[in-house]
Amino acid sequence: MRLMVIGHNTAYDYLLAVGIFLGVIVGLKLIQTLVLIHLRRLAKKTKIQVDDAIIEVFERIKPPFYVLFALYLATRTLTLPPIIETVVGLAFGIVLAVEIAIAIGRLIDRLLEIRVKETDGSENDKAQLSSVLQTIGRIAKALVWIVAALMLLANLGVNVTSLVASLGIGGIAIALALQNVLGDLFSSVSILIDKPFVVGDLIMIGEHSGKIERIGLKSTRLRTPLGEELIISNRELTNVRVQNFGRLQRRRALFTLGVTYNTSSEKLRRIPEMMRKIIAAETTAEYDRCHFVRYNDSSLDFEIAFYANTSDYNEYLDLLQNVNLAVYDVFAAEGIKFAFPTRTVVMEK
Template structure:
């Protein structure tokens, strides 16, 4: 950074310095007023031009250096947009100051540009809204490239974050396109940043299951879950007397945000439950309905 700073000074400030020395020496000479006015105008224009170059070349490395530390999405695209906006701002401010120093009334000019800017802003309200939303996403970082997010009823992996739209790839393979304004105004669930996945599942057993076997089941389920890697047991309870079955509720945590890893663990748990229940002659309930018929005595006493 230091080398770039000194190189910038050498490229953009030496010429104004030489011209300043020339201008100071000319002031001591007997020259006409017209020549002095010409030199004054030339000096102001020259200083304004090289001042713009100096500020632009000074700001550009700072932007690139700052974005380089973030290691975020679309780094080149974001840096380009920010640099263009800063250059427009520097040129606008410098030209305004230059025109004012040249004796041109800039108040009417600024008012005209302001009215024109309002008209342009109203005409391109949607585009500007998406642009500002892009910077909100960039600085706030609710999601990044490769994150799996859910927006309303839509879900998918973030493939591209553009200046106007963000594109997701759904599990079915289709491309989902959202405007940046819609994303910043919606509730976004980011599964990539989920450190723990809470899993709840239930087991249904028939009412004919003996009490002694029911009392074994919570400890058995705890043992099965603790055997799994990246799984943390929370609880297992005889939770409810259902309409036709006895219901056990089991809760555990998967110590990973990988959905495939969660399914592997759940599959292993299901296999172990099936094997252990078969070994202990514990049956799982299946959808059924038992009807009890009572025969009425039609004969009188």
Template sequence: MVSWLQTRVVGNTLLAWLLAALWLVLAMLLTVAAKHIIVKRLRAIATRTSTHWDDALVHAIAGTYALLVGAMALYPLVENLNLPPKGARWAAAIAAIGLFVQIGLWAARFLDFWIKSSRDRAMQHDPETATGLAAMSFLARLMLWSLVALLLLDNLGFNVTTLLAGLGVGGIAVGLALQNILGDLFSSLSIVLDKPFQIGHFVVIDGFSGTVDNIGLKTTRIRSISGEMLVFSNTDLTKARLRNYKFMQERRILFTIGVTYNTAADMLERVPGIVQSIIVSQEQARFERAHLKDFGDSSLNFEVVYWMKTSDYGAYMDTQQAINLGLMRAFGAMGVEFAFPTRTVQLQLSGPLPVALAGLAGNPQCAETK
């Protein structure tokens, strides 16, 4: 049995190969067992704290993969086994890939959990921060994996400086091909930094209105009043004329009242005071002015302006309805009538009109009559 184990295979005894295989299996089994124990204990500790850093750490450790640890375990085997140069290079490369990929996964899971938890908290109190965190998540992952890839390539013996120079030249061609996508990406960053609107704001864009639901890297989704989802390109949003109602503290209301021309002048003089008293009686309204503005085609027009002390549209409609009903009751009591489009045609004759019957030239039957 001992002599059989001493049989040499590819420059190493069979015993050495068996020990190497046992080492790989034990490394992966110990990884699974240790991860389960460590994650369980750390999660119990994290639930008793108010900070989210320990929760992010637990989430990162839970992303430990036995296969990647097994790949990393190949590195000590390279030192202890007599491998051909090409085989040693391949084993070392696999070990390096496993190491850097696992480190990248730990860091990525840590960042993702921390940014997601921060974004969820910000959505309740600070939508502006939530918008910035959404873009920061993508940039953080992009920078992380770019750094991991460069370190891995450098460790594998590639000339990173030459590679970066080549990527710079190729990046120009890629940028030209993807200019629309890159334009939306930079527009997204512009929205995040300039903050013309944030998640939860009510906006109106080119006749479309709704609440901002999500600001992505390429598109922004808006939930319309009728319930459907509107999707806008970020580039289009940065070019559009956008109205944001989130920061509107008061709402200015202007409307017109038309009364008939047969209304007496003293009645017309009382109308602004009546309108003012009705508006002042509304709790959320502030009266500004009411004037006989002009003489319309079929009505005498009063222009009324007041302010709503709240930006809530439902409150505005309730107040306007109360004002309209109050005006109808007050005008009815005064005997003042609301005007509607009418047209009066008057025909007045002082005498008979001469009528000439025209015919062909020289026709003796042509005559003039009255």
């Protein structure tokens, strides 16, 4: 039986190519459906959302990709002019690289979105974390597209190794120029993930203190007690010791009271009980101790300690003021005098 030949291919070759073309499309769609069914079953058994992100990536693989892939495989069975084979191969390579880059980009976006949703904190904290992660996501996706472009250039016959080597010096220069910026960026990610402090916390760095108003990509802004805005780079914040007063559940007050030496023994013994009653009268205070601790040059010293059940510094100062005024009133009523530096000179003939 003699088969008709068209363009170096028999009718059987064309029928085989059409069969491969249709079979690959149906096969790929069937594989996608089965994989999605299996992944959805697994996703129902887990609480993590990473598998949901992978499912979304698989769902977005569209028929045009199947068609081009099937066309590429079908044409491999035919004898075609070199120009057509080159065009089909190049088109398939471009679509494959683009599809993979897009899929990885979608996966990166979804994973970062999940990371933000799973973060505990205020909406402001989540917004700041989202801003930082979006920047990191853009950098990661840019790297993916660079790799995809290099793969395409390699398929076109370009010497990728020499191209990368020629760009190496420029890359080093750019990296050095962006060293500080990238350092601040990664420091901000560290701050937002580790959370040594959050917006609204009162912190102290060296001699400076203030409430955190904003944690940005490059710097953190504080409002000092005097009202001015203090801007500190994130890299500096991760390299110094930071005191965070915003995490205080309660504050401890410790102070010394000195009374005069002519205070009677009876009144000295009553002072701890006086202090206990004064502090117990304050609803936000918790008495700790009061002891006669030393004979000073011009005073008999008592050391008093109590807790203020508040993290707000202004409320703590109000409480301390109430205690001090109450001590003054009680001591005045009892005839107990506060000591102050004095010197007695005894003159003899």
